[in-house]
Amino acid sequence: MSENDNMPYEQSDLYRIRHSAAHVMAEAVREHFPEAKLAIGPPIADGFYYDFDLGQDENGKPRTFSPEDLEKIEITMKKLLKKNAKFEQSSKTIAEAREFFADAPYKLELIEELAAGKVDENGNPISEPVTEVGIYQHRNFVDLCRGPHVGFTKQVKANAVKILRSSGAYWRGDENRAQLQRIYGTAWHNKAELDTHLKLLGEAKARDHRRLGKQLGLFHISQLVGSGLPLWLPKGAILREELESFLRQAQVERGYLPVITPHIGKLDLYKTSGHYPYYKDSQYTPIDVDDEQFLLKPMNCPHHIEIYRSQPRSYRDLPLRLAEFGTVYRYEQSGELNGLTRVRGFTVDDSHLFVAPEQLEEEFIGVVSLIQHVFQTMGFSDFRARLGTNDPNSDKYAGAPEMWAKGIAAIRKAADKAGMSYTVEEGEAAFYGPKLDFIFRDVLKREWQLGTVQVDFLLPERFDLAYTAVDGQKHRPVMIHRAPFGSMERFVGILIEHFNGAFPLWLSPVQVVMIPITDRHVAYANKVATELRAAGVRVEVDASNERMNKKIRNAQLQKVPYMLVVGDKEEESGAVAVRTRENEDRGAIPLAEFLAGATDLIASKAVEL
RNA sequence: GCCGACGUAGCUCAAUUGGCAGAGCAAUGCUCUUGUAAAGCAUAGGUUAUGGGUUCAAGUCCCAUCGUCGGCUCCA
Numbered sequence: 001m002s003e004n005d006n007m008p009y010e011q012s013d014l015y016r017i018r019h020s021a022a023h024v025m026a027e028a029v030r031e032h033f034p035e036a037k038l039a040i041g042p043p044i045a046d047g048f049y050y051d052f053d054l055g056q057d058e059n060g061k062p063r064t065f066s067p068e069d070l071e072k073i074e075i076t077m078k079k080l081l082k083k084n085a086k087f088e089q090s091s092k093t094i095a096e097a098r099e100f101f102a103d104a105p106y107k108l109e110l111i112e113e114l115a116a117g118k119v120d121e122n123g124n125p126i127s128e129p130v131t132e133v134g135i136y137q138h139r140n141f142v143d144l145c146r147g148p149h150v151g152f153t154k155q156v157k158a159n160a161v162k163i164l165r166s167s168g169a170y171w172r173g174d175e176n177r178a179q180l181q182r183i184y185g186t187a188w189h190n191k192a193e194l195d196t197h198l199k200l201l202g203e204a205k206a207r208d209h210r211r212l213g214k215q216l217g218l219f220h221i222s223q224l225v226g227s228g229l230p231l232w233l234p235k236g237a238i239l240r241e242e243l244e245s246f247l248r249q250a251q252v253e254r255g256y257l258p259v260i261t262p263h264i265g266k267l268d269l270y271k272t273s274g275h276y277p278y279y280k281d282s283q284y285t286p287i288d289v290d291d292e293q294f295l296l297k298p299m300n301c302p303h304h305i306e307i308y309r310s311q312p313r314s315y316r317d318l319p320l321r322l323a324e325f326g327t328v329y330r331y332e333q334s335g336e337l338n339g340l341t342r343v344r345g346f347t348v349d350d351s352h353l354f355v356a357p358e359q360l361e362e363e364f365i366g367v368v369s370l371i372q373h374v375f376q377t378m379g380f381s382d383f384r385a386r387l388g389t390n391d392p393n394s395d396k397y398a399g400a401p402e403m404w405a406k407g408i409a410a411i412r413k414a415a416d417k418a419g420m421s422y423t424v425e426e427g428e429a430a431f432y433g434p435k436l437d438f439i440f441r442d443v444l445k446r447e448w449q450l451g452t453v454q455v456d457f458l459l460p461e462r463f464d465l466a467y468t469a470v471d472g473q474k475h476r477p478v479m480i481h482r483a484p485f486g487s488m489e490r491f492v493g494i495l496i497e498h499f500n501g502a503f504p505l506w507l508s509p510v511q512v513v514m515i516p517i518t519d520r521h522v523a524y525a526n527k528v529a530t531e532l533r534a535a536g537v538r539v540e541v542d543a544s545n546e547r548m549n550k551k552i553r554n555a556q557l558q559k560v561p562y563m564l565v566v567g568d569k570e571e572e573s574g575a576v577a578v579r580t581r582e583n584e585d586r587g588a589i590p591l592a593e594f595l596a597g598a599t600d601l602i603a604s605k606a607v608e609l
Numbered sequence: 610g611c612c613g614a615c616g617u618a619g620c621u622c623a624a625u626u627g628g629c630a631g632a633g634c635a636a637u638g639c640u641c642u643u644g645u646a647a648a649g650c651a652u653a654g655g656u657u658a659u660g661g662g663u664u665c666a667a668g669u670c671c672c673a674u675c676g677u678c679g680g681c682u683c684c685a
Contacts, residue, residue: 064612065613164679165613165614165679165680166679167679168611168612168613168680168681169681169682170611173682175610175611175681175682179611182680182681184679184680215620223675223677227676281683282683330685332684333611335610335611335612335683336610336682336684337677338678341685342683342685343685346685348685449685450685485685487685488685489685517643517644518642519643545642546643546648547641547643547647549643549644549645549647549648550646550648551645552645552646553646555646556646563645565644565645567643567644568644577644579645583645583646
């Protein structure tokens with residue numbers, strides 16, 4: 001790529017190319033749908049989109065793009081790019097713009113917001129009212145736009161552009177407003193880059209955790225059980241239990257205490273905590289029993305708080321770190337469900353730390369270091385932290401401004417002390433407090449929010465939590481909510497895609513497959529398997545009536561780390577012929593030697609075989 | 610929830626303008642006894658997501674419901 005990696009995207013050639021591609025695509029749409037009203041069409045990561053309002057069909061329903069329409073639009077778009085035209089920049093006063101865009105209601109709305117000094121075309125707040133707006137024109141296509149663009153349409157190579165899909169999208173991202181028709185496209189410097197990108201999309205599809213989950217027998221979603229309620233198959237359950245026991249061990253070492261709480265609780269519990277109003281729209285309907293209402297728990301915190309309150313607490317009890325792999329239920333909208341990464345019932349590797357105010361910083365740093373330990377063990381090196389703060393203009397957040405300020409300051413101080421750099425994003429907080437999220441970039445450069453740490457002054461107040469301090473007086477503790485994995489479902493989904501199903505040895509559901517060459521070697525294979533199992537290795541014996549080659553192929557497709565081929569030679573010498581899923585043939589080695597090596601790698605949670 | 614596409618055997622997919630539902634893999638049985646990514650033969654497997662409708666005739670056309678996928682909104 002010709003761009004300097006440090007250059008902001010907004011100043012790059014690709015940004016101009018994509019922005020210009022969006023304009024020419026809109027020009028093409030206007031050729032097929034002259035009545036289409038234009039909304040916005042910005043560049044995005046890897047491409048661009050443009051939103052259109054196509055009016056209504058004869059039945060009064062909003063018109064939409066058919067797949068055939070998209071094909072036509074792409075052909076026209078390429079023709080228009082090649083036809084070449086200059087992008088000319090100019091500006092109009094607000095009054096001129098109002099008049100010029102009189103028939104473009106969405107553009108008018110943008111102009112009014114700019115004139116009022118509210119937000120720019122991307123919805124970002126602007127500091128002061130705008131008096132002149134930018135205009136870009138090529139041929140007869142004129143758009144309200146601050147650019148930048150390429151000089152000529154030909155600079156967007158027709159063979160480096162592709163229309164990808166269309167979908168509905170709400171105007172201004174607001175589901176209460178009109179739903180527009182969005183067309184997504186992608187554009188690159190040249191055809192080779194486009195092909196590379198399309199290949200990457202294909203790769204991402206091939207390692208989709210839903211596809212691999214089926215192939216590798218990890219999980220199953222049954223229509224009869226319900227959407228978004230995954231069933232963990234034996235191999236998936238092994239993987240999950242390995243992760244859980246790893247974290248349990250790390251928590252024991254750090255003084256966490258286990259607790260177990262039920263899956264439902266009285267509605268009043270969540271009214272007290274404040275979860276009910278905030279999560280109302282995404283909760284299962286309350287269960288009515290004997291004039292009482294119960295809720296499937298949407299969060300574990302209130303239950304853990306009741307454990308804190310089960311007895312009087314002293315400063316000597318603090319910090320109290322209660323941990324549970326707690327399953328919660330949220331009624332996500334049907335269109336939001338996605339394999340394991342977006343479900344309706346999921347298990348949080350949850351913990352709530354009840355700390356004295358003066359312990360907050362140290363405990364927070366301890367949690368950050370635990371999360372770093374978890375990521376490091378997984379072999380995740382590419383991640384960043386994000387400080388999510390409240391949006392003062394939103395009513396989504398509870399509690400007094402001082403509490404928020406205190407929480408944010410505490411996180412900043414702790415993060416700085418821990419040497420953790422982070423970005424700040426307003427409106428990314430939990431309703432009860434600010435949080436530090438850990439965002440992981442997988443091998444395909446996709447970002448996923450995993451671990452989270454949240455500081456909470458609100459719930460201790462709501463539940464009137466207290467402890468007796470050295471001074472003999474009641475003091476209020478502070479809570480830290482945290483989850484290094486986030487949710488077991490999402491984490492495993494991401495793990496599947498990151499490793500493409502070839503998990504590190506310690507996580508592999510089957511670590512070794514025994515491959516006897518003929519029937520007469522099955523007994524020896526079983527003997528070896530018994531020995532390996534006794535040492536804690538997960539082994540399967542492939543005693544099927546198949547050729548060795550087929551057994552290797554099957555094990556390979558299941559991404560089993562080690563295949564141990566045994567025939568006459570191995571049986572005579574007490575050896576195993578080691579083959580790895582990386583197609584590496586290590587030849588015959590003594591069983592004891594293989595076992596020692598494998599158990600070492602398992603114990604050290606090595607990523608490499 | 611909204612917009613669009615889709616739903617055929619356990620899996621991956623065929624089935625001409627509406628005209629006898631099919632293949633490969635997997636499964637099961639038999640034969641072969643095999644040295645580093647697919648042995649051969651045979652058998653079984655379906656109310657074409659569900660419910661209505663149009664038609665002499667529906668996998669195919671129409672309506673509704675459920676589900677999946679891609680987005681939007683939302684989110685661990």
